[in-house]
Amino acid sequence: MTTATQPRGRARTADQPVAGRSERLRRATRWWPLPMLSVLFVVPFGALPLPGLLDGPIGSPGNLQLLALCLVFGGLATGYDLLLGRTGLLSFGHALYFAAGTYATNTVMLEAGLPFAVSALLGLLAGVALSALLGAVGLRVGGIGFSMVTLAFAQAASILVQRDPGGVTGGEEGRAAPADRLPASLVGIEHTANLYWVALAYLVVVLAVVQWTVCSPIGRVWEGIKENERRVEVLGLRPYGFKLAAFVLAGTLAALGGIVYLLLTGGATPRTTTSDFTLSLLVMVVLGGSGTRWGPMIGGILYTWADQRLGDLAGSGAVAALPSVVRVPLSQPLFLLGALFVAVIYVLPGGVVRLPARLRAARPSRTAADPEEVLPS
Amino acid sequence: MATVVLLTFTGLGLGALYFLIASGLSLIFGLMDVLNFAHGALLSIGAYGTWWAAFGHLPGAGFGGAGFVLAVVFGTAVGTVAAVFLEVAVIRPLYTRPREQILATVGVGLAVPALLSAVWGADARPFPGPKALSGTFGVLGAEVPLNRPVLIGAALVVLVALKVFLGRTRHGLVVRAGVEDRAMVTALGIDVRRAFTLVFALGGAAAALGGALGGLYFGSVDPGQGTSLLIFAFVVVVTGGMNSLTGTALASVAVGLVQQFANYYTTAGLGDVAVVVLLAALLLVRPRGLTGRLA
Numbered sequence A: 001m002t003t004a005t006q007p008r009g010r011a012r013t014a015d016q017p018v019a020g021r022s023e024r025l026r027r028a029t030r031w032w033p034l035p036m037l038s039v040l041f042v043v044p045f046g047a048l049p050l051p052g053l054l055d056g057p058i059g060s061p062g063n064l065q066l067l068a069l070c071l072v073f074g075g076l077a078t079g080y081d082l083l084l085g086r087t088g089l090l091s092f093g094h095a096l097y098f099a100a101g102t103y104a105t106n107t108v109m110l111e112a113g114l115p116f117a118v119s120a121l122l123g124l125l126a127g128v129a130l131s132a133l134l135g136a137v138g139l140r141v142g143g144i145g146f147s148m149v150t151l152a153f154a155q156a157a158s159i160l161v162q163r164d165p166g167g168v169t170g171g172e173e174g175r176a177a178p179a180d181r182l183p184a185s186l187v188g189i190e191h192t193a194n195l196y197w198v199a200l201a202y203l204v205v206v207l208a209v210v211q212w213t214v215c216s217p218i219g220r221v222w223e224g225i226k227e228n229e230r231r232v233e234v235l236g237l238r239p240y241g242f243k244l245a246a247f248v249l250a251g252t253l254a255a256l257g258g259i260v261y262l263l264l265t266g267g268a269t270p271r272t273t274t275s276d277f278t279l280s281l282l283v284m285v286v287l288g289g290s291g292t293r294w295g296p297m298i299g300g301i302l303y304t305w306a307d308q309r310l311g312d313l314a315g316s317g318a319v320a321a322l323p324s325v326v327r328v329p330l331s332q333p334l335f336l337l338g339a340l341f342v343a344v345i346y347v348l349p350g351g352v353v354r355l356p357a358r359l360r361a362a363r364p365s366r367t368a369a370d371p372e373e374v375l376p377s
Numbered sequence B: 001m002a003t004v005v006l007l008t009f010t011g012l013g014l015g016a017l018y019f020l021i022a023s024g025l026s027l028i029f030g031l032m033d034v035l036n037f038a039h040g041a042l043l044s045i046g047a048y049g050t051w052w053a054a055f056g057h058l059p060g061a062g063f064g065g066a067g068f069v070l071a072v073v074f075g076t077a078v079g080t081v082a083a084v085f086l087e088v089a090v091i092r093p094l095y096t097r098p099r100e101q102i103l104a105t106v107g108v109g110l111a112v113p114a115l116l117s118a119v120w121g122a123d124a125r126p127f128p129g130p131k132a133l134s135g136t137f138g139v140l141g142a143e144v145p146l147n148r149p150v151l152i153g154a155a156l157v158v159l160v161a162l163k164v165f166l167g168r169t170r171h172g173l174v175v176r177a178g179v180e181d182r183a184m185v186t187a188l189g190i191d192v193r194r195a196f197t198l199v200f201a202l203g204g205a206a207a208a209l210g211g212a213l214g215g216l217y218f219g220s221v222d223p224g225q226g227t228s229l230l231i232f233a234f235v236v237v238v239t240g241g242m243n244s245l246t247g248t249a250l251a252s253v254a255v256g257l258v259q260q261f262a263n264y265y266t267t268a269g270l271g272d273v274a275v276v277v278l279l280a281a282l283l284l285v286r287p288r289g290l291t292g293r294l295a
Helices: A002-014 A016-029 A033-045 A061-087 A094-112 A116-138 A143-163 A189-215 A217-227 A229-234 A239-265 A275-288 A295-314 A324-330 A333-347 A352-374 B002-032 B039-057 B065-094 B098-120 B147-168 B170-180 B182-187 B192-218 B225-240 B245-265 B270-285
Strands: B136-139 B142-145
Touching: A033 A061, A033 A189, A061 A094, A061 A189, A061 A217, A061 A239, A061 A275, A061 A295, A094 A116, A094 A143, A094 A239, A094 A275, A116 A143, A116 A239, A116 B270, A143 A275, A143 B225, A143 B270, A189 A217, A189 A239, A217 A229, A217 A239, A229 A239, A275 A295, A275 A333, A275 A352, A275 B098, A295 A333, A295 A352, A324 A333, A333 B065, A333 B098, B002 B039, B002 B142, B002 B147, B002 B170, B002 B192, B002 B225, B002 B245, B039 B065, B039 B098, B039 B192, B039 B225, B065 B098, B065 B192, B098 B225, B142 B147, B147 B170, B147 B192, B147 B245, B170 B182, B170 B192, B182 B192, B192 B225, B225 B245, B225 B270, B245 B270
Parallel strands: none
Antiparallel strands: B136 B142
16 A cells, blocks of 8 residues: 555655646636536526527526526436436336426325425425335346336326326326415516526535435445446345435435426426436436436536427428428437437447546547657658 | 127237237347337338338339238338348447447437438328228127237247247257357357347347238327337336247237226226236236246
C-alpha cells in the first residue's frame, strides 16, 4: 500500500504548481450543480428567447410547461436507472408505478372526495404497495425472465385501465383531475411557475435520494449484484432482498413522479400505462448514459424536449415540402426516436455523458501519434 | 355446448398464433440469450407483406385461392429476409455486448411499426382473405369460422417441422448443442454464428407466417398488432420454461384457451389480466416455468 502511494506523492510535488491549480479548479467546479440549480430556479422570471430550442421567451407558460415536463422525466429516468444502471435489473414495467401514482391520486380525489394532500399520500402508498407486491413475485425469476414478467404485469394493468372497470379510470380518454380539490396555487395557466418549481423539487429529491442510497452500504451491494450476482451470494448476502429494495425504491420515486405529472397535465391518461412509455424511459436512460449520476437526467430532459420538438417538426411546413421518401419517416416521431436509439447504442456507448471523455480520449491519441510517425525518418 | 366448442376453437386458434411468435422467441433466446423485442415487428412485416402482395402489387397474388397462398409465401419470405437482415446488421455487431443487443431490438421494435404506420397509415387495413376460408363449418352444433383450423394446422406443421429440423438434421444438432452450452460448441470448432443467423431466419419465418395468418384471424392488419401479440408471446415463453419448444407449445394452448374462456364468461379484457395472474401464480409455485428447464 505504502509503496504504491509513494511514487504518486513524489510526482505531485514535482509539478506542484500545475497540480495545485487544477486541484483548486476541481474544488471550485465540484459545486457546479448549485449555480445550475439556481439558474433553473429563476427560469420562470426569465424573458430570454432561445431561438430554435424553444418558441418565444423562456419564461412563458407554454415553455415553462415543457421545461417542467423535461424535469419530471429527468427525475423519472434517474429513478429508473436505479434498476437498470445501478442494480442491473432490466424492468419493462416501470410505467405501471408511475401510472399508479397518477391514477390512484386522481381516483381518490374524484371518488372519495379527499383533499389533494391526503390523496397524494395514498397514491404514493399505492405505488409502494404495488411495487413491493409485483416486485416480490417478479424477482423470483432472474435475468431476462424478470423483464418479461414485469412487462406482462404492466400490460395487464394497462389493459385494465383502458377497459375502465366501473367507470373508475375513464377508459381511453382518462379522467381530468378535479380542480376544486387541488390547491388553488397549483391550478391554472397563471400558476405554471409554481408547477415548474414542484417539478424542479421532484428532480432534486430524486437526485438526492438516488445519490444517497447509491453511496450507502446497500448501494454497494447493488453494484455488486450488477457486476456479479453469484459472487454476492458467495459472500453470504441474499440478493433477492436487495433487489426488492431497489425495485420498491424505484417504484416509489416513479409514483411520486406520477403525482407531479398529474398536477402538471391536470389529469390521468392511459398513455402513461403503456409499454411504449416504459420503453421511452429506457431510451432516455441509455441516451443519457446508464449508471452515471447525471446521465439519466440529461437523457430524460433531452428526450422529452426532442419528442416535443420533433412532433412540431413533423407537422411543420418545411417537412411537408420534402419528397415523400424523406417526408414519410420524418412525420413519425417514434420512428426517429427508435432510429436515434439504435444509433446511440452503436455510436455512443455509455450515452451523452461519456461524450466529453471520448472526445478528450480521441484528441491526445492523435497528438501522440504524430511523433511516432516522425521517429523512423 | 356450442359456445364451448366455438370458444375452444377460437382459443386454440389464438394459441396457434402465440405459438408461431413464441417458438421463434424461445429458440432465439435459448441459443443467443437475446430477447428479441423486434419479433412483433417481424410479425407486422409479414402481415403487411402479405396484404401488400394480395392487394395486386405482386402479379399472380390475390385474396383468392392459389393467389392467396402465393401472397402468404411472399409475406413469409419478406419476414424471413427482414429477420436475417436484423441479425446481420443490428445484432451481429453487438455480439460482445448482450445487454445492448436487447436494447437495439427495442429500438427496432419501436421504429418499424412507426415506419409501417407512416407508409400505410395508423388505422387498421381490411384483410378480406380468400372465399374458401371465410366461411364456417359445423362441429357439435357450433358454427366455427374456417380460419381457426387453418391457424391450428399451420402451427402444428411448424411445430413438427421445427421438431424434425432440431432432432434430425445436422444444423438442428448444432442449434440444440448451442442452447445447451454455447462455449463448448465454439470450442469444438463449430461456427455458432451461422446457427444464430439460421435461428433468426427460422424465427422470423414463423413470426411472419403468424402475421399473414393473423390477418385472417383478425380480418385486418394494423401496425401495432405485432407488438400487442408479442407481449402475450412473452407470457407464453416464460410460462413454457424459456427454451423448450414443447413447453412453448403447451403454454400457448393454455394461454389462448384461458384468455378466450375468461374473456367470454367474465367481462371482456379480464381474460388478458387472468393470463398474467396465472403467470404470477405459476412463478410463485414453480419459478422455472411449466417444463422447469430455465437456463
